[in-house]
Amino acid sequence: MKISEAFDLIDVEEAFHQSVLSLTANLSVQDRYAKFLDIFARVTGNHACALLRYQDEVLVPVATFGLSPQAMTRTYPPERYPYLVESIRSRLPVRFQDGNLRPDPFDSMFLTGQAGKSFTQSCVGCGLYNENTLFGVLLVLAPEPDAFDHIDDRIFQVFAAIATVSLRYETYISTLEKQTRHSELVASELVNDVLRRSSQKLGDSAVMQELSREIDIVARSELTVLLLGETGVGKEVVARIIHSRSPRADQPLVYVNCAALPETLAESELFGHVRGAFSGATGHRIGKFELADGGTLFLDEVGELPLSIQAKMLRAVQFGEIQRLGSDKSLRADVRIIAATNRRLLEEIKEGRFRADLYHRLSVYPLTVPPLRERVEDIAFLARYFLDQARVRLGLEAVGMQPATVEELKAYAWPGNVRELEHVILRAVLRASSQQGRTVVLEPADLGIAAETRLPPASLHFPADRSEAVPLAQAVENFQRAQILATLAQCRQNWAEAARCLGIDRGNLHRLAKRLGIK
Numbered sequence: 106m107k108i109s110e111a112f113d114l115i116d117v118e119e120a121f122h123q124s125v126l127s128l129t130a131n132l133s134v135q136d137r138y139a140k141f142l143d144i145f146a147r148v149t150g151n152h153a154c155a156l157l158r159y160q161d162e163v164l165v166p167v168a169t170f171g172l173s174p175q176a177m178t179r180t181y182p183p184e185r186y187p188y189l190v191e192s193i194r195s196r197l198p199v200r201f202q203d204g205n206l207r208p209d210p211f212d213s214m215f216l217t218g219q220a221g222k223s224f225t226q227s228c229v230g231c232g233l234y235n236e237n238t239l240f241g242v243l244l245v246l247a248p249e250p251d252a253f254d255h256i257d258d259r260i261f262q263v264f265a266a267i268a269t270v271s272l273r274y275e276t277y278i279s280t281l282e283k284q285t286r287h288s289e290l291v292a293s294e295l296v297n298d299v300l301r302r303s304s305q306k307l308g309d310s311a312v313m314q315e316l317s318r319e320i321d322i323v324a325r326s327e328l329t330v331l332l333l334g335e336t337g338v339g340k341e342v343v344a345r346i347i348h349s350r351s352p353r354a355d356q357p358l359v360y361v362n363c364a365a366l367p368e369t370l371a372e373s374e375l376f377g378h379v380r381g382a383f384s385g386a387t388g389h390r391i392g393k394f395e396l397a398d399g400g401t402l403f404l405d406e407v408g409e410l411p412l413s414i415q416a417k418m419l420r421a422v423q424f425g426e427i428q429r430l431g432s433d434k435s436l437r438a439d440v441r442i443i444a445a446t447n448r449r450l451l452e453e454i455k456e457g458r459f460r461a462d463l464y465h466r467l468s469v470y471p472l473t474v475p476p477l478r479e480r481v482e483d484i485a486f487l488a489r490y491f492l493d494q495a496r497v498r499l500g501l502e503a504v505g506m507q508p509a510t511v512e513e514l515k516a517y518a519w520p521g522n523v524r525e526l527e528h529v530i531l532r533a534v535l536r537a538s539s540q541q542g543r544t545v546v547l548e549p550a551d552l553g554i555a556a557e558t559r560l561p562p563a564s565l566h567f568p569a570d571r572s573e574a575v576p577l578a579q580a581v582e583n584f585q586r587a588q589i590l591a592t593l594a595q596c597r598q599n600w601a602e603a604a605r606c607l608g609i610d611r612g613n614l615h616r617l618a619k620r621l622g623i624k
Contacts, residue, residue, distance in 0.1 A: 112203065337525055338523055419466060
């Protein structure tokens, strides 16, 4: 079929072909749509036309042909113009004549060369839909009545379909780009957060200075690190420091709390899943290994990982191969692993609760973070650090401690280690500020440390007078009693949690407590 107009003669099938090519050409978005409308205008008789995107409940011009530049500077709320509303409501081309074209947003916008006419006399509007989603409207306008009577609706429908596909594709790409920019910002913020939080010093004691040297050695490598130590000693801080000193420092550090992973969801959380893998899996989802690709994956409380997941974890750690739940396709993830636990994994292996092969893969470079009671000289340094943090968080002018307060901190058993010290300082500053105002000096009474959780002198010091010496067995029992009481206080009298913190079986803890007269 061919259509003859005064300005041009063009084969319609070739026009369809050219219009598709115009929207995939290596041009700017504006130039692509301008070329598309130029072809559309030639087919319809070189009349004015406009492609409008539906966005935030208004029509926004994407490109125009034969209209003044002013048309591109406005937005068009459909409810103000009845013929735009009708175009949107219909999924087929709708024809309008002068009688039902008022008000018209394009009046007086026709370019010169339209026989001196400036008002729209005829129009065809096509709503651009993909399924139930409205993407916009394609309009062709003429200042003469009956200008489009000789053109079949199917021609408008084909051009409308081509425009719809293009707008849908552009919207999809724009959304992906926006998500990518957002992801990049999030990743950048995560990296900055790691760098900020890893700037904390570990301490000035000899044992912590030695740990810092070990961190420097292993951080520059790609070796898997296993951090060992009691709860609250700062294993996460050490992991962040290792990452910040590594070649991967500009990539994210992804944190996984293995103790918080339900066994039914652990595999999906770590390795991802595909649609239909289980009830409720309505789409694909990447796991923590893929999320950490190029960076570091920190597996906290790895000793709590369900035994059923450990075999799949072994392959991921050993070869960097992962497999999404419900998929038979293997993927690769370039991930540096840092794991941490407060459990005695060798004992867990003997009890059949942890795989020996996974332990050996994770403990390529083990680092032990000592408890706070073994580095008492760090307590004052850490307390001052947490004091400054509390000052910032609570908006105070100045904070300090009495010498007696420092001694009280040093005499405490710290079953919760550094984490407990942080919380004690924050609570103490909050209490003291309610009485002292914006300048705070902590007194021993502000700490709220229970007397039964202080370190027993017999377990820490040699007596000056041999007549005061305590038999070794009694000293051991005193220390055990103090440790259990301190841990129970930290765990709010939860015996199961206390047993985990102390690294012993719950039944053994109950029997020991009875022997020591605690129960």
